[in-house]
Amino acid sequence: MKKPQLWRFRMKDMQIFRVPRQRPHLRKPTWLIVLICMVSMFLIFAYFYPPQNSTACYVFSHKGCKSFTSWLPPLTRELTDEEVASRLVIREVLNAPPSIIENPKIAYMFLTPGALPFEELWDKFFQGHEGKFSVYVHASKDRALHFSRYFINREVHSEQVDWGKISMVDAERRLLTYALKDPDNQHFVLLSDSCIPLRGFDYVYNYLMYSNVSFVDSFVDPGPHGNGRYSEHMLPEVEKKDFRKGAQWFTMKRKHAIIIMADYLYYDKFRDYCRPGMEQNRNCYSDEHYLPTFFHMFDPTGISNWSVTHVDWSEGKWHPKSYTAEDVTSELMQNITSVWDSMHVTSDEKKEVQIKPCLWNGDPRPCYLFARKFLPGTLDNLMLLFDNYTSSLDWH
Numbered sequence: 001m002k003k004p005q006l007w008r009f010r011m012k013d014m015q016i017f018r019v020p021r022q023r024p025h026l027r028k029p030t031w032l033i034v035l036i037c038m039v040s041m042f043l044i045f046a047y048f049y050p051p052q053n054s055t056a057c058y059v060f061s062h063k064g065c066k067s068f069t070s071w072l073p074p075l076t077r078e079l080t081d082e083e084v085a086s087r088l089v090i091r092e093v094l095n096a097p098p099s100i101i102e103n104p105k106i107a108y109m110f111l112t113p114g115a116l117p118f119e120e121l122w123d124k125f126f127q128g129h130e131g132k133f134s135v136y137v138h139a140s141k142d143r144a145l146h147f148s149r150y151f152i153n154r155e156v157h158s159e160q161v162d163w164g165k166i167s168m169v170d171a172e173r174r175l176l177t178y179a180l181k182d183p184d185n186q187h188f189v190l191l192s193d194s195c196i197p198l199r200g201f202d203y204v205y206n207y208l209m210y211s212n213v214s215f216v217d218s219f220v221d222p223g224p225h226g227n228g229r230y231s232e233h234m235l236p237e238v239e240k241k242d243f244r245k246g247a248q249w250f251t252m253k254r255k256h257a258i259i260i261m262a263d264y265l266y267y268d269k270f271r272d273y274c275r276p277g278m279e280q281n282r283n284c285y286s287d288e289h290y291l292p293t294f295f296h297m298f299d300p301t302g303i304s305n306w307s308v309t310h311v312d313w314s315e316g317k318w319h320p321k322s323y324t325a326e327d328v329t330s331e332l333m334q335n336i337t338s339v340w341d342s343m344h345v346t347s348d349e350k351k352e353v354q355i356k357p358c359l360w361n362g363d364p365r366p367c368y369l370f371a372r373k374f375l376p377g378t379l380d381n382l383m384l385l386f387d388n389y390t391s392s393l394d395w396h
């Protein structure tokens, strides 16, 4: 990236300026150098503080103020060694040819405090698909007893997780790390203890494995719960224009999991400057900003920008709706599985609603494969309805 021409121009002038001081017989052009310096400084000043009234604009350019500043290159900076190294690794991983795997598997990674209330439902989901998936459990509080053979002995090393803190991102990275150890794992799904499957195994497998993007949520929220959480301490690596928001529940391709595991530069910025109680009246939650921002910066077209895990924020509270046993009817499941548009709402006064069709390799498809938040008491109803709601739409 180039520095503005004017800076270079001025630096050069300074060097010329030093020469005549050593050789007195060249004194005469000094007035010219001083003049050039003054003009340079004036232009730099005008560049940073463009004239506001139209007469001044006319003096600078007959086309007006906008064109006066636009002939200069954009204000950019030189990258640090760490940024250069980081970008190099990211580019190499993203551009590497895909490896041919005979039996590609999907890694289902469960982030839970302890017991998994829907183990029985997931057991039904996984049954008969052995060899096409692997399960990983990060139990941050209690090691619970497992009932399903798919969950027994699948715990990874875990640490305490605090809501909204960097320990949440650490747990996600830990799950990715352990799941990456199996080279057959080609797609990685992050799930919580309150998540349920909305589709049959094959539908989910095909949707994820043959998609050309990772399903990472990412959008611009100019409001207090979006850009309002940005801190200038993240400069120079993370600029406000790149700051994004999104739900933490992702699914991602192996190459994306690797660049996340390899990243410390950007991770450190979020760990240090995006946390609850950062500054007075300002809370930032890394799990909602780190990955949406990171992928926006390094592979914006490689992500879907919506999450395949449904959640209901329509009540407008601090937490999304938690479904109870009475809520779980075939009508509700029908409603959730037939959503074809993703929706984001900004947190400013405008409450702008951004609606986009969910495109799967360019074609419209239903948005969701999983849903939350379901209370443990919904298990019996979900078990009864599972065959009904998962058979309603077949993969073609």
Ligand SMILES: *[C@@H]1O[C@H](CO)[C@@H](O)[C@H](O)[C@H]1NC(C)=O
Pocket (backbone or CB within 6 Å): 213, 296, 300, 301, 302, 303, 304, 305
């Ligand atoms: C996601 O958003 C970015 C802009 O941030 C855009 O470039 C990209 O094409 C979007 N992804 C898809 C799959 O539309």
Ligand SMILES: *[C@@H]1O[C@H](CO)[C@@H](O)[C@H](O)[C@H]1NC(C)=O
Pocket (backbone or CB within 6 Å): 329, 331, 332, 335
């Ligand atoms: C399902 O969607 C319809 C149409 O939007 C709505 O009227 C109904 O209340 C929804 N039912 C449930 C259980 O969410």
Ligand SMILES: *[C@@H]1O[C@H](CO)[C@@H](O)[C@H](O)[C@H]1NC(C)=O
Pocket (backbone or CB within 6 Å): 212, 213, 301, 302, 361, 362, 363
């Ligand atoms: C994914 O496929 C769609 C449709 O063919 C295409 O427009 C898009 O560029 C592809 N994205 C990537 C990252 O390959």
Ligand SMILES: *[C@@H]1O[C@H](CO)[C@@H](O)[C@H](O)[C@H]1NC(C)=O
Pocket (backbone or CB within 6 Å): 330, 387, 388, 389, 391, 392
């Ligand atoms: C699911 O249940 C609803 C309501 O009982 C019924 O109308 C529908 O036909 C069922 N669908 C399947 C695929 O069994």
